[in-house]
Structure formats: C-alpha cells, structure tokens
Amino acid sequence: MDVNEIKLLHAIKAFQLRHATEVEIREKIHSEPGFISPVGIKDIADKSVELIVVADETLLTIKNAYGGANKKHRDLLNMNMGRDFKPDITADIALVKEGLTAPDGSGLLSARRGIEVGHIFQLGFHYSSKMKDADFIDKDGRRQPFYMGCYGIGLGRAMATVVEIYHDERGIVWPGSVAPFQVHLVGLDMEGERVKGEAERVYKLLQAENVEVLFDDRVGVSAGAKFADADLIGIPYRIVISKKTEDKIELKKRSEKETKFVSFEQLLQIVKDYN
Numbered sequence: 001m002d003v004n005e006i007k008l009l010h011a012i013k014a015f016q017l018r019h020a021t022e023v024e025i026r027e028k029i030h031s032e033p034g035f036i037s038p039v040g041i042k043d044i045a046d047k048s049v050e051l052i053v054v055a056d057e058t059l060l061t062i063k064n065a066y067g068g069a070n071k072k073h074r075d076l077l078n079m080n081m082g083r084d085f086k087p088d089i090t091a092d093i094a095l096v097k098e099g100l101t102a103p104d105g106s107g108l109l110s111a112r113r114g115i116e117v118g119h120i121f122q123l124g125f126h127y128s129s130k131m132k133d134a135d136f137i138d139k140d141g142r143r144q145p146f147y148m149g150c151y152g153i154g155l156g157r158a159m160a161t162v163v164e165i166y167h168d169e170r171g172i173v174w175p176g177s178v179a180p181f182q183v184h185l186v187g188l189d190m191e192g193e194r195v196k197g198e199a200e201r202v203y204k205l206l207q208a209e210n211v212e213v214l215f216d217d218r219v220g221v222s223a224g225a226k227f228a229d230a231d232l233i234g235i236p237y238r239i240v241i242s243k244k245t246e247d248k249i250e251l252k253k254r255s256e257k258e259t260k261f262v263s264f265e266q267l268l269q270i271v272k273d274y275n
Contacts, residue, residue, distance in 0.1 A: 001058065002095040011091040012052055015124040035068035037076060038085040044070060055087035056094050115161050123148040172234030173255050176274050181214040183271060184235040186226050188242035190219045199241040202249065205264060211271055230254075237271060 009017050022033045029051070030044040031037070038053045045051050059065075064078040081087065092103075098111040128134040128145040135145045159178075166173045176182070183206060187199035199217065206213045214235060216226050223242075230238045231254070240250035240259075248261040251270070262270070 001056065001097075003056075003093055004095040007091070007093045008054060011054055011089055011093055015122070015126070031070040032068070032072045035070060035072060035074060037068040037070050037079075038087065039069070039076060039079060040085075041070060052089065053085065053087045054089045054091065054093060055081060057090060057092050058094060059087075060090070113164075115157065115164055117157050117161050118151060118153040120151045121149060123150060167234070170228070171232035174234045174236060176236050179234075179236050181212045181235045182237065182274075183211055183213040184230045184233065184238045185213050185215045186230055186238060186240045187215070187217050188223050188226070188240060190217055192243065195241060195243060202239070202241060202264065206268075209268055211268070236274060239267060 005017055009015075020029070025031050025033050025036065028046050028049050029036075029041065030046070031041060038055070041053070042051055059081050063080060065080065066075060066077055067079055068074070069076045076084075079085070096109060098109055100109045101107075102109055124147060125145045126148075128148050135143050138144050162175065162178055163172050166175055174180070185199065185203055185206070187195065189195045190199065196217075199215070203213060203215045214233070216230070218226070227238075234254055236254055238252045238254060240252075242250070245261065247263075249264060249267050250259055251262050251267055252259040
C-alpha cells in the first residue's frame with residue numbers, strides 16, 4: 001500500500017514533508033535507497049539524525065514480512081513488528097484505494113466524484129518567522145512567533161459545484177438563490193415591429209420591478225436555437241414573446257417541461273414568489 005503523505009504529516013505532527021535524498025540516505029542514515037528497513041536502522045544512523053519509525057496499522061496483521069536490509073541488493077525474510085523492530089508511532093498512514101475493505105468491515109470502499117469548493121492551508125511559522133514583529137508575548141513573558149493559517153472559498157469553484165449538482169441533459173438548471181438572472185426573455189419573430197415593441201416593453205417593465213432579466217433580442221435566429229441556448233444557460237424562468245402570444249406571455253420554468261400563458265401581473269407574482 002502507498003503512503004498518504006497528509007496522514008503521515010499529521011501522525012508525526014510536522015508542518016511539511018520532503019523525501020530524503022540518496023546522499024542523505026547513504027551518508028546520514030547509512031542505509032541504501034530502495035533497501036531501507038526499520039530493522040536495526042536506529043543503530044546505524046548518525047546520532048545527529050532524529051529518526052522516527054512510523055508503521056501503518058495494517059502491519060499489526062502481517063507475519064513474517066519480506067523487505068529491505070539497509071544494504072544494496074540485500075533483503076530480510078520473516079520480519080515481524082514487535083519482535084524485530086518497534087515503531088515509534090503506529091497510525092493509519094495508508095493511501096485509500098477503491099475496492100479496499102472498509103475499516104469497520106462494512107463493505108468495499110467505492111470512489112465518488114467530488115469538487116473542491118474551498119481550501120485551508122496551515123502555514124505554521126513559515127512566514128511569521130521571516131516577518132518583523134509577527135510575534136507575541138506568551139504567559140511566561142517570552143516572545144513567540146504567530147502560528148499562521150489561511151483559507152479560501154473560490155467563486156469559480158462554488159459555481160462549478162452548483163452546476164455539478166443542478167443540471168440535466170440540456171444544460172444548467174440554476175437554483176433561484178444563485179442564478180445570474182431571474183428571467184430569460186426570448187423574443188421570437190423580432191423582425192416584426194409589433195413583436196419587437198412588445199418584447200422591449202416587457203423587458204423594461206421587468207427591470208422597473210427590479211427583476212433581473214436576460215433579453216435575447218437576436219434577429220434571424222431560429223426559435224429552436226434560442227430555446228436551446230436558454231436551456232443551456234439555465235435561468236429559472238424562460239418567457240417568450242412572439243406572434244402567437246398576443247397580449248399574454250409564454251412562461252416555462254427551466255426545471256419543468258410544460259409551458260403556460262400568463263399575464264404580466266401573473267408572471268411578476270410567480271417570479272417574486274419563487275425568489
């Protein structure tokens with residue numbers, strides 16, 4: 001099993017990790033890259049090296065293991081934790097993989113897609129130790145550096161998360177609370193002055209009522225193309241002004257299939273009640 005470096009970092013209470021170089025392994029630990037073994041390693045390492053042996057919890061179930069011998073092209077047989085070596089720390093440091101048995105034996109682990117909405121960084125003393133006066137006086141009167149951390153919540157990531165959850169085969173289905181607009185106004189037959197005038201009138205009335213509206217006033221674009229674009233963008237309500245709507249407005253909720261004809265007052269009530 002591979003090591004999860006985040007788990008290992010937490011297990012040894014470190015700020016950051018890096019791999020030892022081959023020179024360090026040979027000259028400081030007096031072992032051999034690729035053949036490192038916990039058996040006897042503290043006896044051969046330089047006394048100046050603070051060596052911590054960390055064992056994964058699964059090693060408690062392993063008997064007569066096979067591994068390195070701290071010498072090139074040499075291996076040990078029948079290694080047993082507790083008899084041949086004693087770790088300083090025993091912890092869960094394994095990298096989880098799909099298909100492994102759950103720790104409580106409830107079943108096999110399965111992978112699921114996720115998305116990072118925010119992140120947290122533990123900066124420790126990395127920056128405060130380099131900054132002037134980034135410290136405080138502790139209860140014993142000693143000057144100590146601040147332990148620092150930071151977090152971030154990305155708007156782009158948040159939007160991507162919403163889209164990941166709220167979508168269908170045609171596009172986005174924005175919830176009203178985060179939708180970029182409340183209403184998508186689609187004008188059909190915009191070549192005609194009557195339809196164009198009515199669509200512009202409805203657009204201005206909605207704005208006057210503080211309704212956020214996206215107006216598709218493109219000329220020469222088919223109804224199918226405009227409807228497909230509206231579905232793709234995913235604004236909660238689509239309203240249509242065309243030759244057949246006359247003094248009514250064709251209304252469709254993005255999450256529903258059915259359309260209906262309503263008056264402007266009814267539309268306004270529906271949109272305001274939704275938000």
